[in-house]
Amino acid sequence: MLRKAGARLMQGNEACAEGAIAAGLRFFAGYPITPSTEIAEGLALLLPKVGGRFIQMEDEIASISAIIGASLAGAKSMTATSGPGFSLKQEGIGFAAYTEVPCVIVNVQRVGPSTGVPTAPAQGDVMQARWGTHGDHPIVVLCPSSVAETFTLIIEAFNISERWRIPVIFLMDEVVAHMREKVVVPDVNGIPVVERPRPQVSPDDYLPYAAGEDLVPAMADFGTGYRYHVTGLTHDQTGFPTTKRPEVDALARRLDGKMKKAAPHVTFVDELFADDAEVVVFAYGITGRAAAKAVRDARAQGLKAGLVKAKTLWPFPDEHVRRLAQRVRAIVVPEMNMGQMVREVERAAAGMAKVVGLSRVDADPITPDEILARLREV
Amino acid sequence: MAMPITHYLRTSKMPHIWCAGCGHGMVLGAVLRAIDSLGLDKDQVCVVSGIGCASRAPGYLDFNTLHTTHGRALAFATGIRMVKPGMKVIVLTGDGDAAAIGGNHLIHAARRNIGIATVCFNNSIYGMTSGQYSPMTPTGSYASTAPYGHIEEPFDLCELVYAAGASYVARGTAYHALLLSKLIAKAIATDGFSFVEAITQCPTYYGRRNRMRTAVDMLKWQKEHGVPVASAARMSPEEMVGKFRIGELGTRTRPEYTRRYAAIIEVAEKGEAERDA
Numbered sequence: 149m150l151r152k153a154g155a156r157l158m159q160g161n162e163a164c165a166e167g168a169i170a171a172g173l174r175f176f177a178g179y180p181i182t183p184s185t186e187i188a189e190g191l192a193l194l195l196p197k198v199g200g201r202f203i204q205m206e207d208e209i210a211s212i213s214a215i216i217g218a219s220l221a222g223a224k225s226m227t228a229t230s231g232p233g234f235s236l237k238q239e240g241i242g243f244a245a246y247t248e249v250p251c252v253i254v255n256v257q258r259v260g261p262s263t264g265v266p267t268a269p270a271q272g273d274v275m276q277a278r279w280g281t282h283g284d285h286p287i288v289v290l291c292p293s294s295v296a297e298t299f300t301l302i303i304e305a306f307n308i309s310e311r312w313r314i315p316v317i318f319l320m321d322e323v324v325a326h327m328r329e330k331v332v333v334p335d336v337n338g339i340p341v342v343e344r345p346r347p348q349v350s351p352d353d354y355l356p357y358a359a360g361e362d363l364v365p366a367m368a369d370f371g372t373g374y375r376y377h378v379t380g381l382t383h384d385q386t387g388f389p390t391t392k393r394p395e396v397d398a399l400a401r402r403l404d405g406k407m408k409k410a411a412p413h414v415t416f417v418d419e420l421f422a423d424d425a426e427v428v429v430f431a432y433g434i435t436g437r438a439a440a441k442a443v444r445d446a447r448a449q450g451l452k453a454g455l456v457k458a459k460t461l462w463p464f465p466d467e468h469v470r471r472l473a474q475r476v477r478a479i480v481v482p483e484m485n486m487g488q489m490v491r492e493v494e495r496a497a498a499g500m501a502k503v504v505g506l507s508r509v510d511a512d513p514i515t516p517d518e519i520l521a522r523l524r525e526v
Numbered sequence: 527m528a529m530p531i532t533h534y535l536r537t538s539k540m541p542h543i544w545c546a547g548c549g550h551g552m553v554l555g556a557v558l559r560a561i562d563s564l565g566l567d568k569d570q571v572c573v574v575s576g577i578g579c580a581s582r583a584p585g586y587l588d589f590n591t592l593h594t595t596h597g598r599a600l601a602f603a604t605g606i607r608m609v610k611p612g613m614k615v616i617v618l619t620g621d622g623d624a625a626a627i628g629g630n631h632l633i634h635a636a637r638r639n640i641g642i643a644t645v646c647f648n649n650s651i652y653g654m655t656s657g658q659y660s661p662m663t664p665t666g667s668y669a670s671t672a673p674y675g676h677i678e679e680p681f682d683l684c685e686l687v688y689a690a691g692a693s694y695v696a697r698g699t700a701y702h703a704l705l706l707s708k709l710i711a712k713a714i715a716t717d718g719f720s721f722v723e724a725i726t727q728c729p730t731y732y733g734r735r736n737r738m739r740t741a742v743d744m745l746k747w748q749k750e751h752g753v754p755v756a757s758a759a760r761m762s763p764e765e766m767v768g769k770f771r772i773g774e775l776g777t778r779t780r781p782e783y784t785r786r787y788a789a790i791i792e793v794a795e796k797g798e799a800e801r802d803a
């Protein structure tokens with residue numbers, strides 16, 4: 149399936165496309181937009197080689213809609229876009245979250261709002277990724293900081309989405325998407341691939357939205373004898389619309405409960421010198437790379453610095469940050485936005501450590517020196 | 527074949543939400559008789575809709591059913607059809623759903639000639655949101671958002687969809703239910719994209735505002751204004767003013783989209799096999 153196991157030089161967007169196929173992606177619908185377009189181009193070429201299907205739709209709303217339909221028909225599905233397109237997809241993302249249709253939405257962040265600087269990186273969509281669609285809803289947001297991590301993390305994105313029937317937002321940025329780095333592609337057999345829970349009961353006994361202990365209902369593919377109904381209206385266990393207050397309440401709480409059950413299994417954080425650090429950087433995406441350099445430089449200068457690099461932004465690694473805040477003096481949060489995750493860090497730290505933001509919004513990535521300077525100040 | 531209509535209904539989900547006299551149930555009856563006449567396997571039929579009174583239909587049907595977001599049924603259906611080209615995918619949509627918010631998806635589905643049969647329940651109004659004008663509201667008629675009379679011209683949806691590339695385009699009415707059912711059967715049996723405009727009545731929000739107090743008045747209007755294509759061919763443009771053609775309005779043979787894509791897969795898989803060899 150995969151090109152070849154072994155070390156290869158890949159672009160971030162290419163790693164995203166190849167990793168997705170390794171995870172079992174068989175349907176992609178998208179609309180071209182910088183800096184995500186290479187994902188669509190790569191998949192137009194690759195998908196039919198593995199018997200999968202690619203389509204360029206008429207817009208981003210059509211694309212998110214098509215991947216939800218494809219997923220209901222049984223295929224692992226993905227779309228890819230950037231800011232303006234991500235905004236358009238929000239209604240569809242809410243539909244997928246509410247109807248619990250697995251799918252992966254890649255958003256390669258660029259400077260916004262509006263058309264912004266299409267060719268330059270930003271991290272301004274962090275809150276939109278969590279709360280972009282209306283209403284309470286479960287969502288998982290993953291964020292890679294290198295090309296190699298893009299490959300492994302996109303596989304996690306599919307596995308999480310299938311396992312928990314939650315849409316997963318894959319939040320890249322223009323630098324990670326366009327840089328070229330070494331990726332060691334594992335042997336196909338070495339890649340863990342998860343399938344959605346499918347019904348074990350006969351069609352007559354199938355309740356499409358009745359869940360067991362993990363709060364994840366089993367999902368039948370359309371066309372396999374389970375004739376059931378899917379609607380974005382509030383629905384009961386049978387999948388049909390309801391406005392009965394206890395049932396409306398039950399669905400909202402089950403989805404929230406499902407997210408909480410999933411949280412420990414989907415929250416990934418990397419650490420560097422965090423054990424004995426007095427000051428730490430909390431970073432994500434390409435900024436996490438600059439932060440790693442800054443922390444190493446700080447150590448070389450005798451400053452006890454550490455790094456917490458979040459690969460999962462949502463659910464926010466609350467526990468992790470809370471424990472960290474108990475033992476460090478300060479947490480520095482560099483972001484290519486005016487301060488979005490810094491408030492989450494502040495909330496989780498709950499006053500136990502000083503939390504200091506560092507914003508860069510001039511369309512260039514944050515440098516290690518900028519982070520180092522802030523580390524020395526706090 | 528010739529199953530009772532209840533064979534295709536989820537009777538436990540009745541009563542339906544539609545008002546007394548609403549034409550949507552009549553159109554749905556025609557859809558089910560069409561499906562029955564084709565003897566389709568219920569497991570292999572997928573019915574997709576958007577949002578609106580018309581779009582509530584799939585909930586009552588015993589197929590694989592999907593009630594999506596406003597205007598997007600065809601885009602969802604495209605994903606299903608791509609993954610399961612063996613399934614019969616049918617889209618049920620309203621005039622607002624199909625021609626306003628979903629207009630772009632409609633012309634592109636037709637252009638691709640993807641094998642989806644679309645039935646548009648055209649009641650010339652937004653029923654669900656209580657009577658605002660739609661792209662199909664006739665000039666001069668009244669709507670809650672056209673209190674002074676409507677100043678826009680409606681689409682000729684059938685011409686639009688045919689021009690965009692559909693394989694089969696037809697128009698019927700709730701009144702001409704037998705004809706409608708035949709047209710829908712033909713649409714479902716079509717290999718590429720097919721479209722049937724079903725003129726229907728919303729007595730609650732269109733009729734009452736436009737001097738047709740009852741559903742019967744509105745059905746009478748359909749009877750008097752719908753002209754079979756053969757008769758229309760013999761009539762002058764003056765005689766056709768205010769009237770509309772019913773029957774088959776366009777048929778052509780073009781390659782269906784998922785078949786074309788299957789050919790791509792064949793080429794790509796072969797290339798891959800040769801590379802690995």
Ligand SMILES: Cc1ncc(C[n+]2csc(CCOP(=O)(O)OP(=O)(O)O)c2C)c(N)n1
Binds near residue numbers: 581596649653660
């Ligand atoms: C994105 C979005 N915009 C607006 C609405 C509100 N809305 C619901 S149904 C509808 C119009 C439906 O009209 P039509 O498709 O003609 O169906 P009918 O009710 O007449 O059968 C509108 C505007 C919505 N549900 N979603």
Ligand code: SF4
Binds near residue numbers: 544549580654728731
């Ligand atoms: S509002 Fe109009 S379209 Fe909707 S159910 Fe009533 S009569 Fe039918």
Ligand SMILES: [Mg+2]
Binds near residue numbers: 578620622648649660
């Ligand atoms: Mg309408």
